[in-house]
Amino acid sequence: MRQLSLFEGRALPVEPVPVDGAAALSPGEDAHAGQLDLFAQRTLRLSLASEAIAAGELREARRLFAELVAIHPADADLRRQSERVAALERKLARARGSAAPAAALLGIARGLDPASGVFASLHSVLLRRVAEALREAEGDDGRLEGQPPGYYWLATGDAAEARASLSSAAQVRRSARTLFLLADAATALGEPAARRYYLEALLRDPFDAALASARDEAVRGLPDVARYELEIEEEPAAWSAPVGIVTGVLPPPVGIALDEVGLAERVASGGAVDERPRAAGQAEALSRARRFVAALAEASSREARRSGEAVIEARRAMKRLAPALFAAYMTRGGGALHGG
Numbered sequence: 001m002r003q004l005s006l007f008e009g010r011a012l013p014v015e016p017v018p019v020d021g022a023a024a025l026s027p028g029e030d031a032h033a034g035q036l037d038l039f040a041q042r043t044l045r046l047s048l049a050s051e052a053i054a055a056g057e058l059r060e061a062r063r064l065f066a067e068l069v070a071i072h073p074a075d076a077d078l079r080r081q082s083e084r085v086a087a088l089e090r091k092l093a094r095a096r097g098s099a100a101p102a103a104a105l106l107g108i109a110r111g112l113d114p115a116s117g118v119f120a121s122l123h124s125v126l127l128r129r130v131a132e133a134l135r136e137a138e139g140d141d142g143r144l145e146g147q148p149p150g151y152y153w154l155a156t157g158d159a160a161e162a163r164a165s166l167s168s169a170a171q172v173r174r175s176a177r178t179l180f181l182l183a184d185a186a187t188a189l190g191e192p193a194a195r196r197y198y199l200e201a202l203l204r205d206p207f208d209a210a211l212a213s214a215r216d217e218a219v220r221g222l223p224d225v226a227r228y229e230l231e232i233e234e235e236p237a238a239w240s241a242p243v244g245i246v247t248g249v250l251p252p253p254v255g256i257a258l259d260e261v262g263l264a265e266r267v268a269s270g271g272a273v274d275e276r277p278r279a280a281g282q283a284e285a286l287s288r289a290r291r292f293v294a295a296l297a298e299a300s301s302r303e304a305r306r307s308g309e310a311v312i313e314a315r316r317a318m319k320r321l322a323p324a325l326f327a328a329y330m331t332r333g334g335g336a337l338h339g340g
Contacts, residue, residue, distance in 0.1 A: 002287070003065060012139045016260070018134070019070065024133075029286070031086070041071065042068060042072065044070050045065075045067060046064075046068070048060075048064050049061045049064040049065055049068075049085075049118075049335065052064065052249040053085065053118040053119070053121075053122055054118045054121035054122060054125075055121075055125065056122055056125035056126070056129070058085055058089035058092060059089060060080070061085045061089075061304070062085050062086050062089055065078065065081060065082035065085055065086075066082060068082070069082050074145045081225070083224065088108070091108050092105075092108065095107075095108060098231065100137075100312040101133040102130050102133035102137060103136075103144060103145050104131045105126055105129050105130045105133060106126075106127075106144065106145070106152075108126060109123055109126035109130065109180045111126055112126070115228040116307035124156045124157070127152045127155050127156045128152070128153065128156050128158070129151075130149075130152045131149040131150070131151075131152035131153045131156075131165070132149075134148075134149045134152070135165065139168075139169075139172070140165045140166070140168035140169040140172070141168075141169040141172040141173050141178070145176065146318065147177070148166065148177070148178055148179075148181065149165050149169075149170050150162040150166035150169060150181055150182070150185065151181055153165055154181060154184060154185055154188070159185045159188035159189050160185075160189065162181070162184075162185040162188075163182065163186060163189060163222050164186035166178055166181050166185055166251075167182060169182075170182055174200070174204070175204070175205075176201045176202075176204040176205035176206075176208040176210070177201075177205075177208055177210055179197050179198075179200050179201035179204065180201045180208060180211065181210065182209035182216075183195070183197035183198040183214070183216070183219075184210075184214060184215045184216075185200060187215040188215060193218065194216065195219065195249070195250050195251055196251055196255075196256075197248075197251045198216060198219045198250065199241055199244065199245070199251060199253065199256065200256055202219075202244065202250075203223070203241045203253070203290060203293065206223075206237045206238055206239075206240045206241065206286065206289075207237055207238070207278065207282055207286075210241070211223070211237070218249045219240075219244065219249060222240040222243050222244050222249065223236045223237040223239075223240055224236075224242055225230045225247060226239040226240060226243045230324045230325055230328060231245060231324055232322065232324065232325070234281065234285055235281055235282050235285035235286070238282060238285035238286040238288075238289045239285070239289045239292075239322065239325065240289075240292075241253075241289060241293055241320070242283075242289050242292045242293050242296065242325060245296060246296075246325060246328050246329045246332065247332075248326070248332075252295075252297065252300060253293055253296075253297050256309035258293065258294050258297065288321050288322070289321075289322075291317070291321055292317075292318055292321045292322055292325065294316060295314045295315075295317040295318045295321070296314070296329065298310065298314040299311050299314035299315050299318065310322055315330075317318075
């Protein structure tokens with residue numbers, strides 16, 4: 001399922017592109033001076049209208065189109081574009097005054113073609129306004145269609161703003177969705193901490209749809225590594241975190257409170273219960289994967305390595321939980337872990 005593929009994680013273009021007809025007109029070599037002047041005025045106003053639309057300043061765009069229609073009353077194309085901008089301005093005004101402005105703005109953004117000239121830039125502007133409206137109404141941990149404000153900032157390509165918002169959201173609730181998106185933002189910014197966020201997200205809920213569109217390709221492919229390389233057939237996604245640690249894609253679980261992540265219960269930070277139900281097979285597989293990570297952390301700890309018995313017991317637990325993954329762990333040294 002590609003729940004997060006609506007905007008494909010791409011930065012949308014922000015440079016103004018001419019509206020229909022702004023760059024396609026040519027005065028011809030034999031045009032009179034007056035015709036050249038009219039052509040120049042039309043081109044200038046269309047260019048300014050394009051810039052206004054791209055910036056989300058639809059009132060100014062409407063004014064410029066009204067001037068053009070007054071100068072060229074017989075131009076049906078200009079009238080059509082003028083009416084489109086005016087209708088869009090009215091929709092935005094209603095959205096701002098609605099009881100749920102973020103949702104209303106998102107609906108308008110979806111009605112635009114994100115690959116169509118200036119409306120691609122307007123699409124990005126509207127997503128930013130969605131993020132702002134959602135944060136104002138519900139805070140950085142608010143949700144619109146399951147996504148926090150940081151998701152919409154990330155969709156505009158503003159990774160820095162997304163990271164700041166998602167960091168604040170994670171202080172309120174360390175949900176898997178927030179942590180996946182925080183990791184995506186950190187990845188876009190080139191931060192080494194990104195994979196630590198992915199690790200915690202995978203320990204919390206590897207079945208979250210955000211994994212399928214994670215920006216880190218190696219992290220995104222961990223369920224396939226579990227299934228096809230380690231031959232874990234039953235709920236391979238559940239094993240993404242330990243597989244990532246053992247293969248070196250993810251860092252060791254140092255500094256992550258595994259008991260808080262939920263070795264027995266799906267409880268988020270602050271006591272908020274993960275509301276998304278899981279199938280019995282998923283819950284069991286995830287419980288085993290978390291126990292494997294806990295045993296792996298124990299076997300790799302300095303305290304345990306001072307006692308041969310503690311290491312042996314931890315490794316026995318790992319072998320019982322996932323023999324193939326334990327064999328991979330031993331093949332890679334079976335000692336202190338280095339990854340991510």
